[in-house]
Amino acid sequence: MPATIVSALKDAQRVVITTHTRPDGDAVGSQLALGHFLKGQGKDVLMVNQDACPYNMEWLPGVGDIQLYKGSLAQVEFIAKADLAIVLDTNAASRVGTVGPQFKGTSALKVLIDHHTDPESWFDLMYRKETASSTGELLFDVFEAWDLDAIDYQVAAPLYVAILTDTGSFRFSSVTPRLHRVVAELIERGSLDVAELHAQVYDKKSREGLQLMSKVFSTIETHFDGAVGSMVVSRRFLADTGAPVEETEGFVNHLLTIEGVRIALIFTETAGGTKVSFRSKGDYHVHKWAQAFGGGGHRNASGAFIREPLEQAMKKAINAAPRYTSVQDEDQESLSAEDAAYLSSLMNSQN
Numbered sequence: 001m002p003a004t005i006v007s008a009l010k011d012a013q014r015v016v017i018t019t020h021t022r023p024d025g026d027a028v029g030s031q032l033a034l035g036h037f038l039k040g041q042g043k044d045v046l047m048v049n050q051d052a053c054p055y056n057m058e059w060l061p062g063v064g065d066i067q068l069y070k071g072s073l074a075q076v077e078f079i080a081k082a083d084l085a086i087v088l089d090t091n092a093a094s095r096v097g098t099v100g101p102q103f104k105g106t107s108a109l110k111v112l113i114d115h116h117t118d119p120e121s122w123f124d125l126m127y128r129k130e131t132a133s134s135t136g137e138l139l140f141d142v143f144e145a146w147d148l149d150a151i152d153y154q155v156a157a158p159l160y161v162a163i164l165t166d167t168g169s170f171r172f173s174s175v176t177p178r179l180h181r182v183v184a185e186l187i188e189r190g191s192l193d194v195a196e197l198h199a200q201v202y203d204k205k206s207r208e209g210l211q212l213m214s215k216v217f218s219t220i221e222t223h224f225d226g227a228v229g230s231m232v233v234s235r236r237f238l239a240d241t242g243a244p245v246e247e248t249e250g251f252v253n254h255l256l257t258i259e260g261v262r263i264a265l266i267f268t269e270t271a272g273g274t275k276v277s278f279r280s281k282g283d284y285h286v287h288k289w290a291q292a293f294g295g296g297g298h299r300n301a302s303g304a305f306i307r308e309p310l311e312q313a314m315k316k317a318i319n320a321a322p323r324y325t326s327v328q329d330e331d332q333e334s335l336s337a338e339d340a341a342y343l344s345s346l347m348n349s350q351n
Contacts, residue, residue, distance in 0.1 A: 001127045002145040008109060008125055009038065009146070012083035016046045016108070018069075020090035021097040023049060024249070025165025025201065027089040028057045028066070030113075030135040032158035034088070036062055037143060040150050046078045050097030054246045059200050060161065061154045069099045082108040089135040091119035091128070113138050117287060117296060130298070133174035136162025140182050148185070156190025160197060168253060169198070172300060173282060202250075209247035212237055216251055222261060223318055227284075229255035230318065233268040234310065252279050263325060267314050274313035278302045280325075289324035293317065 009015070015038055019027035035047045047066045057063065069075060079085065085108040093100035103110065104122055112123040115132040132138050136159050143151055151159075163183060167175050170183075187194060205213075212233075219232040233248050245268065255264030262284045268275040276293065278286035278301070285299040293316075295304025306313040 002141045004125060005111065005113070005127045005142050006146045008084060008111060009041075009043075009142075012043065012109070014044045014046075014078065014082045014108075015084045015086065016048065016079050016082045016103075016106075017086045017088065018048055018096050018099045018103065019088045020095045021049075021051050022246075023051060023053060023057075023089075025054075025057060026134045026136055026162045028053050028060065028063070029158035029160075029162030029165070030088045030139050031066065032060055032062050033136065033155045033162065034086070034113075034139055034142075035065065036154040036158075037150060040152075040155075046075070046082070048075060048079075048099060050099055054249060055244065056201050056204055056249070057161070060158050062158070069097075069102075071098070076102065079103065079106050079108070082106060084109050084111055086111045086113065087123070088113050088139075089116075090114060091116050091123075093120060093122070113142070116298065131174070133172070133176070133179050134163045134166035136160075136166065137179060137182060140186070148189070151186070151189045153190045153192070156186040156192055157197065160186045160190070160192055160194070161201060164198065165201065169202075174298075174300075206243065206247065208241045208243035212241040212243040212247055213251065215241065216248065216266075217254070220255065220258075222258070224321060226258075226260040228263045228265065228318065228321055229258055229261040230265045230267065230314070231255060232310065232314070233266065235269045235271075252277050255279070256281055263321070265317065267310060267317070269310045273305055273307035274310050276304045276306060276313065276317050278304075284325055286325070289317075289320065292320060292324060 017031050017035055019031050031047055035045045038045050048069050049066060050069050053063055079102045085103050085106050087096060091112055091114045093104050110124045112119055112126040113135055114128045115130055115135055117130055119126060127138055215237045216231050216233050222229050238245060252264050252266035255261055256279060262281050264279045266277045278290050280286045280300045287297050287299050287302045290296055290302035290304040293304035293306050295302060297303055
């Protein structure tokens with residue numbers, strides 16, 4: 001499959017690349033690595049997203065080349081006349097936001113490179129592995145099938161960050177011996193200072209961000225005999241501290257360090273509802289749980305958006321745990337008939 005993608009890339013001259021809204025390290029790192037690699041092959045490349053890069057990715061080489069989508073004449077014309085339209089690290093038009101309609105409407109060959117479940121059907125070519133650690137890992141396969149010697153610092157650094165962030169600094173179960181060999185290639189070919197890269201990603205906290213962390217951590221609760229942990233990011237917390245919501249990235253993972261916790265949820269209050277991020281360890285899979293609320297993702301990392309106020313969303317999501325995981329708690333409040341019917345309808349819609 002990488003050979004098919006390489007063939008399409010070689011045949012194209014004008015290439016547009018996008019990724020999901022609120023891009024994370026895998027999204028931004030993969031986009032920058034692919035964009036720079038293609039420019040090195042003489043391609044005309046437009047990297048365009050709905051949302052800006054997270055604050056801890058603004059140092060990545062070439063990040064200034066990623067445009068925010070404004071629907072400008074130049075952007076619309078480039079996408080319309082592109083030979084390839086590539087979507088990275090997500091597989092649904094809605095997840096790329098305002099860029100989605102332009103991508104679906106272009107006559108360009110539409111390419112997906114991703115490691116999430118249940119891709120939409122409008123892509124012409126796909127390179128996807130749900131077992132892959134990251135989209136960055138899949139891109140390395142593409143580069144390896146084309147020309148490893150073309151990997152320089154500007155390709156290796158963002159690709160390393162893509163893999164670093166989506167593997168929890170190489171501690172998730174998706175990390176394999178082969179992935180370590182991939183990373184070794186990147187370190188060698190890009191002459192990477194991995195300690196510096198890690199510090200750039202994880203060791204830059206603002207005072208406001210730490211104040212926000214304190215408030216969020218004060219909401220920690222455990223459920224189902226301690227197997228599930230939860231925390232809350234309220235709009236009031238964000239307003240009181242002045243910290244951007246992007247600074248909550250990684251908060252949920254701290255819940256998994258609590259002894260006995262196997263599944264972690266962080267609920268983020270928004271004007272239109274509640275965002276839920278699910279994380280888990282080992283064989284405690286959460287993607288079906290997220291799908292029940294219209295979301296999705298991976299077995300151990302998923303997300304959903306519930307269009308209900310914070311307290312109601314928390315109750316429905318947490319009480320649904322026994323339906324989608326092995327956690328049980330005899331003392332847990334049972335679902336009301338209304339909630340049970342609601343969850344049943346969600347489950348049926350997924351079948």
